[in-house]
Amino acid sequence: MAAANASQRGATGHFVRWAKNQKLTTVDFPASRWGGPARVIDTEARWEQARWLLHDDAVRPEDRVAGLLVLLYAQQPAAISRLTPGHIQASGDQVRLMLGREPVVLPEPLASLVLQVAATRRGHAVIGEHGSSAWLLPGGRPGRPISPYRLAERLHQIGIHPGPARSTALFQLATELPAAILARLLGIHIKVAVAWQHASAGDWMSYAADVSHRLES
Numbered sequence: 001m002a003a004a005n006a007s008q009r010g011a012t013g014h015f016v017r018w019a020k021n022q023k024l025t026t027v028d029f030p031a032s033r034w035g036g037p038a039r040v041i042d043t044e045a046r047w048e049q050a051r052w053l054l055h056d057d058a059v060r061p062e063d064r065v066a067g068l069l070v071l072l073y074a075q076q077p078a079a080i081s082r083l084t085p086g087h088i089q090a091s092g093d094q095v096r097l098m099l100g101r102e103p104v105v106l107p108e109p110l111a112s113l114v115l116q117v118a119a120t121r122r123g124h125a126v127i128g129e130h131g132s133s134a135w136l137l138p139g140g141r142p143g144r145p146i147s148p149y150r151l152a153e154r155l156h157q158i159g160i161h162p163g164p165a166r167s168t169a170l171f172q173l174a175t176e177l178p179a180a181i182l183a184r185l186l187g188i189h190i191k192v193a194v195a196w197q198h199a200s201a202g203d204w205m206s207y208a209a210d211v212s213h214r215l216e217s
Contacts, residue, residue: 061116062117065114067160068113071165071169076162079099081146083097100188170196173196174196174197174200
């Protein structure tokens with residue numbers, strides 16, 4: 001915990017702060033101030049990869065969906081692995097996906113891809129049985145979802161790097177949406193959304209003024 005190069009230092013800090021809040025320890029581990037994205041933000045590469053996954057039928061549908069959720073909606077492999085068919089809402093000609101408190105309306109062809117994956121989901125442990133798993137992306141162990149590590153590994157195999165891709169998505173989304181809406185739609189903490197908004201230099205006072213002007217007109 002004390003060494004600057006200690007492995008899992010960030011995760012350890014989260015655990016210690018949680019334990020202190022629960023009055024389980026008196027140890028303190030102050031949070032480090034985030035200074036913005038650590039990697040280059042390449043928005044053009046992000047859109048190129050998204051267009052490729054939207055239209056390349058040679059890639060497995062499960063990997064296409066997972067990659068697009070990272071690239072378009074800044075989802076982490078851990079969050080994607082916990083998705084179930086219950087997170088999908090299909091009505092009329094719209095398909096919605098619950099990533100946070102408010103559903104996201106999925107565009108085509110992603111909407112059809114998500115419905116396809118939900119209808120044919122099958123874990124490696126259940127040979128020949130389709131569409132029966134409780135998870136959108138079943139894993140190799142019966143009744144369990146794919147692990148975040150395995151999902152990240154599969155994305156790496158097709159050229160999607162979840163960390164940089166998610167950062168790029170968050171950076172761009174933070175320039176287009178207010179932090180409160182970003183948090184509700186993507187299932188991220190409001191403080192995370194605000195931090196990305198500041199990093200992208202978004203000014204949502206002007207956004208609110210613009211919305212007000214449109215409503216008046």
